[in-house]
Amino acid sequence: MRLFGDPEFWVAVAAAIFVAVAWKPVRRMLIGSLDERAVRIRSELDEARRLRDEAEQLLAQYQAKEREAAAEAQAIIVRAEDEARRIAAQAERDLEAALARRQRLAEERIAQAEAKVLDEIRATAVDVAVAAAREVIAAELDEERGAALVDAAIAALPQRLR
DSSP states (O other), X not given: OHHHHOHHHHHHHHHHHHXXXXXXHHHHHHHHHHHHHHHHHHHHXXXXXXXXXXXXXXXXXXXXXXXXXXXXXXXXXXXXXXXXXXXHHHHHHHHHXXXXXXXXXXXXXXXXXHHHHHHHHHHHHHHHHHHHHHHHHHHHOOXXXXXXXXXXXXXXXXXXXX
């Protein structure tokens, strides 16, 4: 019976009782803590899944918007190219019309200049012819013949004016 008198035995018994008594609350506390941690991790995982799903939806929306914007940009480019071709064609037609109009105006000015030069040449020719006629008449006519021609012209004037 030395066993009951041995202090190490009583320490071992006390330790076993302490472990037996403390095991149930400690176990509950450990299991409760682990359960709380598992619930917290599960909720964090659920939140992460929800955020990932939300991010995927936003990504899909932005990709759709990007495709729409690219299609709209392409349509704008096509319209701009068509408009540029239309404007270039209109500018070419306008340029051709302006060139034709300027050519016509230049031809009219040339014709007017030719007519003016011809009129000036005729006027000069008439002046030269009148001067030459004066000299010829002055050289060939004397006073009596000149007076007779003037009288004849005056007499014929009323008939010519009718």
